[in-house]
Amino acid sequence: MLESKRLLIVEDERIVALDLRRRLEKLGHVVVDHVVSGDAAISSAAEHHPDLILMDIRIEGPIDGIDTAAKIRQKLHIPHIFLTAHSDEATIERAKKTDPDGYILKPFTDRDISLNIQIADQKAIFRNELRLSELKFRSLVQNSSDIIIEVNQGGQILYASPPLERILGYNPDLLVGTSLAGIVEKQDVSGLNKLFEQCGFIPVFDTEDVYFDDIKTMVSGGQIPKSELRFTHAEKGWLYMEVLASKTQNDEMPVTLVLNVRDISERKRFETELMQAKIKAEEMNRLKSVFLSNISHELRTPLTGILGFASILETELDGEQLDMAQSITKSGNRLLETMESVMDLALMESNKIDVEFSDVVVSDVVQQIVRMLTGVAFEKNLRIKVIARNEPKSVETDRRLLAQVLHNIVSNAIKFTEKGGVQITIDQTVEQYGGDRHSFVLIHIKDTGIGINEDFIPYIFDEFKQESTGNTRKYEGTGLGLSIAKRMITLLNGDITVQSKPGHGTTFTIKLPF
Numbered sequence: 282m283l284e285s286k287r288l289l290i291v292e293d294e295r296i297v298a299l300d301l302r303r304r305l306e307k308l309g310h311v312v313v314d315h316v317v318s319g320d321a322a323i324s325s326a327a328e329h330h331p332d333l334i335l336m337d338i339r340i341e342g343p344i345d346g347i348d349t350a351a352k353i354r355q356k357l358h359i360p361h362i363f364l365t366a367h368s369d370e371a372t373i374e375r376a377k378k379t380d381p382d383g384y385i386l387k388p389f390t391d392r393d394i395s396l397n398i399q400i401a402d403q404k405a406i407f408r409n410e411l412r413l414s415e416l417k418f419r420s421l422v423q424n425s426s427d428i429i430i431e432v433n434q435g436g437q438i439l440y441a442s443p444p445l446e447r448i449l450g451y452n453p454d455l456l457v458g459t460s461l462a463g464i465v466e467k468q469d470v471s472g473l474n475k476l477f478e479q480c481g482f483i484p485v486f487d488t489e490d491v492y493f494d495d496i497k498t499m500v501s502g503g504q505i506p507k508s509e510l511r512f513t514h515a516e517k518g519w520l521y522m523e524v525l526a527s528k529t530q531n532d533e534m535p536v537t538l539v540l541n542v543r544d545i546s547e548r549k550r551f552e553t554e555l556m557q558a559k560i561k562a563e564e565m566n567r568l569k570s571v572f573l574s575n576i577s578h579e580l581r582t583p584l585t586g587i588l589g590f591a592s593i594l595e596t597e598l599d600g601e602q603l604d605m606a607q608s609i610t611k612s613g614n615r616l617l618e619t620m621e622s623v624m625d626l627a628l629m630e631s632n633k634i635d636v637e638f639s640d641v642v643v644s645d646v647v648q649q650i651v652r653m654l655t656g657v658a659f660e661k662n663l664r665i666k667v668i669a670r671n672e673p674k675s676v677e678t679d680r681r682l683l684a685q686v687l688h689n690i691v692s693n694a695i696k697f698t699e700k701g702g703v704q705i706t707i708d709q710t711v712e713q714y715g716g717d718r719h720s721f722v723l724i725h726i727k728d729t730g731i732g733i734n735e736d737f738i739p740y741i742f743d744e745f746k747q748e749s750t751g752n753t754r755k756y757e758g759t760g761l762g763l764s765i766a767k768r769m770i771t772l773l774n775g776d777i778t779v780q781s782k783p784g785h786g787t788t789f790t791i792k793l794p795f
Contacts, residue, residue, distance in 0.1 A: 286310045286398060289331040291349065292364065293317040293341045297387070301335065301364075304391055310398070318342035319349035326353045333382070333401055334361040338372060347372075351379045358412065360405040362397050364389070428522075428542040431529075432461050436477070436485045439537060448544055450515030461540075462486040466511040466519050479506035480528045480538055509545065521549040580620055588613045634682075636772050640675040641683065643707055643722055650687045651705070658695050664702035665691070672707045676722050676795040682769045683793075686777075687724070689762040690789050694728035697787070701729030709795075721775075724791040733781035741779055742767040 288310050292298040302312050313329040316322050318341040326334060334353065338346040350361045362383035363376050376384065382401035385393050428449070429442040438461055441453035449464065456463075462470050467488075474484035506526045511519040525541040591613060594606040644667070651665050658665050694703045706725040711718050733741060742763050770777045774794055781787035 284402075286332040286402070287313050287329070289313055289322070289325055289329060289334045290315040291317070291319075291322040291334060291340060291346060292337045293339070294337075297337075297364075301389075301394075304394055305335075308391065308395055308398075319344035319346070319352075322349050323352060323356075326357055326359055330357065331359060333398065333405070334359055335385075336361045336363055338363055338365040338376065347375050347379060350381065354379060358409075360401050360408070362401055426543070428540075430461065430540040430542060432538050432540065434482055434485075434536060434538075436461050445542075449512055449520065450517075460486070464512055466513055469510045472508045472510050476506055476508045476524065476526050477538070480526050482528075482538060509549075512542070520544055521546045580616075584613055584617060584620070588617070634769075634772065636679045636682065638677050638679055641678050641680045642675055643683075643724065644669050644672055646680060646684050647687060647705055647707065647724070650684060650691055653688065654691055654695060657692070658703070661695065661699070663695060663698055663700070665695075666702065666704045667707075668704065669707040671709050673709050673720070673722055673795050676793055678773050678775075678793055678795075682773060686766040686769050686791065687726075689766045690726050690791075693762055694726055694730065694787070694789075698728045698730035701786075703728045720795055721792045722795050724793075725788055726791075727786060727788040729786045732783040732785050732787055733779070734783055738779060738781065742777075 288305055290298055290301055290305075290312055292301065292315065298315050298317075302315065305312055313331050314325045316325050320342055322334070322336070322340075334350070336346045336350050340346050340349070344352075346363065346365075350363070353359055354361065360382040361379070362385060363381050364385050364387060365372070366387040373384075382404045383397035385397055425442065425444060428445045429440070430438060430445070431440040432438055438456050438459055441451075441456050443453060445451055445453045445456070451464065462473060465473055470486045471488040474486050474488060477484050477486075508524045508526075510522055510524055512522045513519050521544070523543045523545045525543075527539050527541075529537045529539060588610060591606050591609040595603060595610065598606055647667055651667060655665065691703060691705070704725075704727045706723075706727070708723045708725070709720060710723055711720050713719075767777055770791060770793075776792045778790050778792075779787060780790075
């Protein structure tokens with residue numbers, strides 16, 4: 282059964298109006314009002330807002346039913362059905378322009394009325410859904426931060442969304458029918474042609490002989506062509522815009538190109554500043570490396586002389602004077618080690634360290650380092666123990682760099698250990714990555730020293746970082762040894778990790794592939 286409707290009757294023949302009311306009420310509908318003129322109909326519709334208006338074409342007053350229906354539809358969106366005894370072609374053509382929901386010729390029957398009301402109800406539902414959909418679409422487009430532009434295959438603008446005026450300063454309506462190239466920088470029009478090509482369109486824009494070098498035309502992750510182009514502003518130069526293009530796919534409509542245009546001027550400015558900062562930082566880093574290299578060379582020559590003469594004095598002197606000469610040698614060696622560390626850092630930062638891979642027996646390199654540091658450990662009454670549990674026959678790596686890494690870590694372990702000693706263990710392991718198995722040699726350097734606080738472990742490999750700082754620190758050093766070791770192991774395609782607990786020692790683990 283049809284749902285009851287609230288109806289307005291506009292009919293200047295009283296008998297016809299009474300008959301119509303009776304028929305409608307019999308069908309279960311409610312008549313909210315009956316008026317005889319156009320002005321009265323407009324007022325009553327605004328007051329009662331009925332579901333449907335039954336409108337006679339010939340009514341009293343200066344405006345007829347057709348003009349009245351058009352005004353009500355425009356202002357209140359209320360559907361209407363025309364009632365008339367006139368079926369001439371001119372009247373019907375005028376009535377069509379108001380988009381009526383029905384057309385009942387007098388005399389009418391209950392079936393005519395019922396059928397037309399049902400059709401009008403369905404049309405009203407569809408029309409309202411369409412109107413709400415259009416309002417939603419218009420709201421989305423108008424309030425978007427991006428510009429939506431639709432162009433035909435000839436490059437002419439068919440539609441431009443309102444944000445275009447806010448962003449580029451043009452009235453969107455005035456751009457309709459003009460060429461899209463008219464608001465793109467001349468040097469970037471070639472990029473616009475490339476965008477058309479990627480969408481399957483024939484390039485139509487005239488290009489300049491000189492092109493802007495920074496044009497980027499690519500395909501995004503979703504296979505949507507996009508470009509970074511400069512659009513001219515109506516009043517102030519140009520703006521960088523990112524343009525995403527998609528071709529309309531609708532058999533019932535002409536093929537067009539829809540462009541989503543986003544202002545990326547701020548992003549481009551930030552990228553430029555970032556690039557300039559990067560270039561400046563790289564130059565400063567290069568100058569630092571050059572300075573460190575030069576100053577190291579200038580210090581090395583006199584320092585070599587000082588150490589040479591101190592060595593001669595040690596053979597000639599005794600007693601307190603011998604102690605002084607030995608102090609000179611010790612301080613000179615410490616300064617030399619510092620310079621070597623600084624030089625290594627400068628070389629790595631300037632990518633001037635040569636890595637020469639060869640077959641290396643790890644235990645041989647370990648024993649070499651142990652022999653070099655045994656005297657230092659003996660002075661502190663510490664022991665160094667080496668255990669080779671499951672050592673591979675050889676490892677393809679750089680012997681010199683591996684030796685320096687081990688020297689830095691083992692000497693560090695001796696420095697921060699007061700009793701006990703240092704244990705170096707050589708082992709191997711196999712790890713699964715994806716569907717492949719990879720073999721690694723593991724070198725564990727474990728000491729019984731003071732350990733490292735958990736908060737400092739993330740910074741242990743940073744340059745010039747030491748856990749104890751200031752003039753009261755107990756242990757001397759530059760804080761470069763572990764940083765250099767980490768970088769060198771990276772050059773060898775390996776890794777280095779640390780585990781430690783204050784008061785319970787520290788374990789460094791070197792992992793190298795073989």
